[in-house]
Amino acid sequence: MALTINAFDNADALTSAFADTLIELLKDGIAQRGRASLVVSGGRTPLALFKQLSQTDLEWDKVDITLADERWVGENDEASNTKLVRENLIQNKAAAAHFVTLKTDDADANDGIAEAENRLSSFSLPFDALILGMGEDGHTASLFPCSAQIEDGLNLASGKICIATQPTTAPHQRISLTLPAILNSRNIFIHLTGEKKKQVLEDALANSTELEKPVTAVVNRADVTLMWAP
Numbered sequence: 341m342a343l344t345i346n347a348f349d350n351a352d353a354l355t356s357a358f359a360d361t362l363i364e365l366l367k368d369g370i371a372q373r374g375r376a377s378l379v380v381s382g383g384r385t386p387l388a389l390f391k392q393l394s395q396t397d398l399e400w401d402k403v404d405i406t407l408a409d410e411r412w413v414g415e416n417d418e419a420s421n422t423k424l425v426r427e428n429l430i431q432n433k434a435a436a437a438h439f440v441t442l443k444t445d446d447a448d449a450n451d452g453i454a455e456a457e458n459r460l461s462s463f464s465l466p467f468d469a470l471i472l473g474m475g476e477d478g479h480t481a482s483l484f485p486c487s488a489q490i491e492d493g494l495n496l497a498s499g500k501i502c503i504a505t506q507p508t509t510a511p512h513q514r515i516s517l518t519l520p521a522i523l524n525s526r527n528i529f530i531h532l533t534g535e536k537k538k539q540v541l542e543d544a545l546a547n548s549t550e551l552e553k554p555v556t557a558v559v560n561r562a563d564v565t566l567m568w569a570p
């Protein structure tokens with residue numbers, strides 16, 4: 341499979357072009373299937389993109405949105421990806437979108453998996469667009485190379501949509517879409533800013549195994565578009 345690199349001069353140009361691309365894909369999904377689905381990532385990278393999307397015209401009431409991963413913290417915790425999405429994407433024109441959080445009230449993420457997978461069953465698959473971030477350790481979604489659950493997360497035959505995982509090099513227990521769930525998408529993007537992360541991705545693809553740098557497992561199996569700016 342292939343990685344297409346879309347490099348922009350600056351973060352504003354990236355945000356604007358990426359928002360336009362996503363809106364077109366969601367419009368197509370609505371036109372062809374009545375509803376469209378968008379999977380986003382958390383962390384700091386997508387903040388400007390979320391704000392831009394939220395201000396863009398679309399039949400948002402026909403869009404289902406979820407996260408590729410979530411930190412197992414309360415929804416009011418600053419580390420919550422759900423909080424980030426609710427406060428920055430599910431706002432303004434996009435307030436009408438149907439957002440599904442992967443976080444449940446269970447104290448342990450392992451106990452929330454069945455409910456999270458049940459919630460996702462309301463999405464029609466494949467997802468229309470899925471956006472991944474990446475950490476400098478090569479993790480994507482919450483498929484962390486350091487975790488005991490990484491082989492399970494990358495197992496294409498697991499039959500699992502979500503796993504609970506505990507990184508040892510980053511805080512918080514997590515829930516993450518598995519590799520097969522990520523690959524069940526019509527359009528997959530990796531969204532990065534900064535020279536360092538681009539170098540990490542290029543180095544990972546050239547020199548690392550999938551267990552060492554899980555982001556490579558996605559690029560090895562799907563056509564992926566990198567949306568990047570310095």
Ligand SMILES: O=C1O[C@H](COP(=O)(O)O)[C@@H](O)[C@H](O)[C@H]1O
Pocket residue numbers: 381382383384385386409410411421472473474475480481482
């Ligand atoms: O922990 C996480 O990190 C990655 C990367 O975040 P960023 O702040 O470097 O953009 C993110 O994609 C993931 O959703 C998040 O849970």
